[in-house]
Amino acid sequence: MLLLVGIAVSALVFSHGHAQTQPSQAAHRFQPIAPGVYSAIATGTLNVGSNSCVVVNQDDVLIVDSHISPESARVLIRELKSITDKPVRFLVNTHFHFDHANGNQVFTAPVDIIGHEFTRRKLLGDVLAKGTIFAESLAALPNQIEQLKQRAAAEQDAAAKARLDQQVRVQQAYADQVKEVKPTPPSVTLNDHMTLFRGDREIRLIHLGRAHTAGDVVVFLPKERVVCTGDMLVAGISNLSDGYVNEWPDTVEKLRALDFTDVIPGHGEPWKGKEKLDHWQAYLRDIWQQASKLHDQKVPAAEAAKRIDMTAHKNHYPTITAPGVAPIGVVRMYDVMERRAEQN
Ligand SMILES: [Zn+2]
The missing domain is CATH 1.10.10 (Arc Repressor Mutant, subunit A)
Structure with a gap:
């Protein structure tokens, strides 16, 4: 399944060259995009599922997407201390998918979890039930781990084998970490848009239309000209399994109308410009x-x-x-x- 392939590929890519020399390396690197704005990208030592965006404001922090498990969310909050002492005050869910929202339960009061009404409805519903994207990914996990083990066993190149061994360990740990997930819905919802003013930071949360899900929210920073898109845009091919493929291009067209330079996608490296939208x-x-x-x-x-x-x-x-x-x-x-x- 695409999402799992994405996870495996990013673990492979980001562990390259570092994992062997620094086995206790942090789970994230915080890539600066604009002053106080970071893309939290997985290094491969922990399955975090998706990117998070971190927006450090005058007095507090806003995080976009809570990762794939409570453990990965806790590690994100802990590692955040390497860039700021300020408390997390807001979590935004770009959509309800497990790899973006399974860490929600870690963000307790006074943190507000903000998402679309649809996202709240989904996370209050049966997101763990058979046939959902989460259940399907869990069902595929044992086989995925087995395949990684076989590839590791067959690999001749020592560095490549070490990377595969790391992926096996990471996914085995994930299989355990995921057991404590309790789907936790947004405590504040929007249907259309909402703007947060934190010091001199303006943060716009916008539902541009249906795309990757019926409740996609993008986070747009007009002064910094940065947008966090969730999986409406990813570095590769986004998962279509809850999407409105017929409406998605029009929603991307509305995204294009926003005045941004930097894109932090739901998965993969950030980029500049609008060409990937085409x-x-x-x-x-x-x-x-x-x-x-x-x-x-x-x-x-x-x-x-x-x-x-x-x-x-x-x-x-x-x-x-x-x-x-x-x-x-x-x-x-x-x-x-x-x-x-x-x-x-
Ligand atoms: Zn998704």
Whole structure:
């Protein structure tokens, strides 16, 4: 599944060259984006699931997304002390997915957890139930660990083997850490937008429309010209399994209208500029068009997933090596086409 692949790949990439020499290395590096604004990126020593954005204000701190487990959220708060002593006052959930919101329970009063009404509804509901993105990822975990072990055992290169061994340890620890998750909804909700003024910092929380989920919120800092997008935009291909692929390009168009230079995506390295928005819109329009055509021809979703060919986009998304896409995204697009998506 794409999310898990993303986690594995980022662990691999970010552990490169450091993990062997510094086994007790911090779980995050805080990459400065603007004065007081950081992207907290995983180093690979802990499964944190997704990026967080950290906004250090005059008297307090706002964090965007709480990571994949209570433990990874606690480690984030602890490591935050390397950049500031100020207390965390706000947590924003960009959306309800487990890799962004499973750390919520660690953020207790006086911290306000802010998210879209839809995110609250989802996190009050049965996000742990069978068939949800979280349950599916947990079900896939033992097999994923087994595959990592096999790859580690077969690896000849010592450095590569050490990285794989680390991923095994990290994912085994995660399997344990995830047991204490109690889905915790936002305590403050928005439907459209909300602005926080903290000292001279202006922080806009905006729901631009449906995209990765029905309740995506982006965090926009107009003075610093930084946007934290959650998984509306990621460094590679975002997971489509709760998405509105047909509406997503229009929502990205509204994002484009914001005056930003720096993007902190839900996964992967931050970047500058708006070019990646074009690439992602083109990908979404193409996959929706191909899926619609196959749906019209009454081709079942599993078969359509094999036939959809996104190789035209491989220059922008190097993980595309052959025709075929993840079936879960096609199932979702069919649900949207047949108007079943509103129920879940
Ligand atoms: Zn997500």
